[in-house]
Amino acid sequence: MNGTVTLTIRQFRRATFKAVNSSQPALIRVLAGAKRVRSILGAMDVVAGGVAVLAPRLDMTIENCPAPDGPYQAQLMVIPEELVGCTDHADADKCNPMRATTRERVVAAFDRSAVYARDPAVPERIRLNAVREVLLWLAEEGIGFGRLRQPLLADRLRAILSADPGREWRSAEAAEMLAVSEPTLRRQLAQNGASFGVLLADVRMSVALGMLQSSDLPVNRVALDVGYACPSRFAVRFRKRFGLAPSSIRMAATQGDDRASLDAAPAFDRIGTKNDRSGTIPVVSEA
Template structure:
């Protein structure tokens, strides 16, 4: 991983034992004083958060299996933003992936291949991808090794889109320390509901947007939503609910026939949107949480895990369990 991604902020309260461990290149477990997440760190190469006293000493770097043993979830501040950490052990091509909120994704391990609008992007650890809401991408997350997997952090900007009609997905490289510091300060703010107010959290996300502006990239409020976006957002708000076209149409103050006609004009259909929102959210839960597949099936509106798995496989071309398992030769051959 590029060195500019990793700088250990040494808290003045770190005790002598920690300093000795660092001197002898011993990996230590330490805790971020902002978000209270535990991380493994080596001399000069650690999480970019600020750390306090050690919680444990270990002798080896963490593997993807070790990381998956920790509790993972999506952290959200309504109307402000969301964040999560993505782990994926297997290289899988995800076609037509749609994001319902603009997101900035920072790659930490492995690499990412993105197909968008006839263009192909390859991003390495240390690069970032900014994707506007309502953008469909073909994405392959490539693990660094089967043991280490693919790892990334993302931060969403609800109600914002990338300025410029043609700019829907942008690759960003050579990130400065200040840019990355701002990103992780925003991540910490989204997570720490008890210690950081909504107002401060908003300002930290605004700082990230200012760093994007330094790179010539502006985010603006999305004042005109397509009907497809409105329907997707409504479904996502209660994703396990038994939504009907009639109910959605009533909520949008139109008849069911008008809803279907307007969706058709945007090359969409209600049942297609309902299934896609559920499947895309299920994929996200597989990548960023430790929930059992049966629980994820229930969370996205399926009482039968087998029916969920069938629908998931039809949508993405692979089984839910493959997102969390080691590389398979057939999948790797398909990517090559």
């Protein structure tokens, strides 16, 4: 069982990211600003101080809204999927992944778990038990991952590519790692309206988004780390995927409405989003 990964996310401009799809389950605590999420399962608002789950293998539209006086900030905790089914809560399968809570006991458990995750002196079993405590408190509030969809071949491929986005990937190599033939890989991707090249490009963009949100690395370094030697080509691809320049993630908006609060934003309708076969939250990003 892999350990947890905890990151602080910062975003200075209000932005909406469509067709986001994570390969791993995650917990999110909004520190400043607000987060809005919608999926085929419904919609939720996560205000400052709120805690929620981000289910894996679920297409989501995510909007991050900066606070009036500063950036959107959140703590993201990516957790091992094995923990999701180990809460021993009677109603765990019925819990709703599209709800959030500001209940003090849940927030305290999340903060404690985040501290343990960052402390190398804390034994791994203690860290994992701290995550289980968060999941149990969330379940008491009727919040959880519910019954997870089993990973398809495309999901498994996404996870492999996300682990090393800067690699010079070839479909034959990836197929071998997945223990399938290259024709089988291409055929199954095509059945879902995808292709190896399109999926690889999207994974790289999503990993880049996470790096821009959670680090101070220069944009050209981020581009290089996800497989783009040419920063301008990377910027074009990033804007096409997310609708804004890479540098905009870290730049304060010049217009007031870009930093509007969640209350000023138009409400989402509670319907599912059409799957455009793009988007993934990397293992270390919450979009």
